[in-house]
Amino acid sequence: MKNTATLALLLLNFCAATALQAQTKTGIHLLNTHKVSGSDKWDYLLAEHSLNRLYIAHGTQVNILNAMTGDSVGVIANTPGVHGIAIVPALKKGYTSNGRTGECTVFNVNTNAVLKTIKVGDNPDAIFYDDFSKKVFVFNGHSLNVSVIDPVKDQVIATIPLGGKPETGVSDGKGNIYVNIEDKNEIVNFDATTFKVKKRFKLEGAEEPSGLAIDRVTSRLFIGCSNKVLLVLDANTGKKISSLPIGEGSDGVAFDPQLKLIYSSNGEGTLTVIKEVSNNQYTVLENIKTAKGARTLALDYSNHHIFLPTADLKPGEGNKRPVHIPGTFRVLTFGK
Numbered sequence: 111m112k113n114t115a116t117l118a119l120l121l122l123n124f125c126a127a128t129a130l131q132a133q134t135k136t137g138i139h140l141l142n143t144h145k146v147s148g149s150d151k152w153d154y155l156l157a158e159h160s161l162n163r164l165y166i167a168h169g170t171q172v173n174i175l176n177a178m179t180g181d182s183v184g185v186i187a188n189t190p191g192v193h194g195i196a197i198v199p200a201l202k203k204g205y206t207s208n209g210r211t212g213e214c215t216v217f218n219v220n221t222n223a224v225l226k227t228i229k230v231g232d233n234p235d236a237i238f239y240d241d242f243s244k245k246v247f248v249f250n251g252h253s254l255n256v257s258v259i260d261p262v263k264d265q266v267i268a269t270i271p272l273g274g275k276p277e278t279g280v281s282d283g284k285g286n287i288y289v290n291i292e293d294k295n296e297i298v299n300f301d302a303t304t305f306k307v308k309k310r311f312k313l314e315g316a317e318e319p320s321g322l323a324i325d326r327v328t329s330r331l332f333i334g335c336s337n338k339v340l341l342v343l344d345a346n347t348g349k350k351i352s353s354l355p356i357g358e359g360s361d362g363v364a365f366d367p368q369l370k371l372i373y374s375s376n377g378e379g380t381l382t383v384i385k386e387v388s389n390n391q392y393t394v395l396e397n398i399k400t401a402k403g404a405r406t407l408a409l410d411y412s413n414h415h416i417f418l419p420t421a422d423l424k425p426g427e428g429n430k431r432p433v434h435i436p437g438t439f440r441v442l443t444f445g446k
Contacts, residue, residue, distance in 0.1 A: 136383050136395050137446045138444050142443040146168065146182075147439075152406075154195065154362075155417060156197065157177060162177050163177055164176075165204070171189055172185065172192055177415070196238050196239045197219060201261055203217070204217045204219050205217075205237060208227075212250075228264060228265070228266060230257035231250025235276070236277060236278045236279055240281040240287065242281055249278075249289060256272060256300075274291035274296070275292045276289045277319065280323060285303060286301070292318050292319060293318075295312065295313045295318070309348065312348075313335070313350075316337065317336050320360060321363030323364050323365040332365055332372050339353050340356045340372070352392045358376055358377065360374045361406050362375040362406040363375075364409040366411065379402040380397045380400060382397050383398065400442060415444065417444075419442075421435060423435065
């Protein structure tokens, strides 16, 4: 009887664990694959739901796709070493960060016509538009600073020294900008209107922070790191709330405020999905198979689609990075 009861208990626990595992499956899967012309390196991409467009930084150009069909709707050419894209909807303008020339290209989002170029810092990388201050912030990897662009005048109105190599930046919508400093393992917080650095948060247990997202409601920062962890920080105090396992090679993090889901795109070929249960409780739901090299992502908040660029890769010579195989560049669309 004792053995029977023990076996029944084990079976019950197994069934409960299986049921729990089934419940944690997100239902997120590959919806579409869109081929993209060109054969050079890629970095960030932007999903602009108001225009139903995907802007993809790709070598020396920005490819623009219809986000639903994948059809090409334009190209912003002559953007050498482009890293990122920002859109200012009210002004119908877009901005690209051109790493090789230290410039931002300004274009009309309706016609895709180039309006002008703006000189910024050395090797501009991440870029975004802050809806609070109505400014475009450009994070310069080599000059270790931020160029602040007034999109009405299309001029740099301030330069903010950061004391380290910046990666991704986000806004809390209340006047605070946060940026992860890759070579210092820290987060810098500066004022969106005075452009003064306010705080520095050291990241314990983190290496080379890259992707960054924020929950504006709970004031939580989500930081993807190269040592396969995602840190959750209190944006007000810098206190570490949680540390969660993610895949290798994370270079993009996004937060869906409606679904309360955090996504980490990992170059190993996985998408880690984390649930924000509460402002202090987080759990990994699933690691979804994507494709090797899919290390950055963009999220369309209107339909919850996740976009990941990648290409087929072959080993580089010696210790060099893998080489992109021409004609295989594509964007993967994941969702329910």
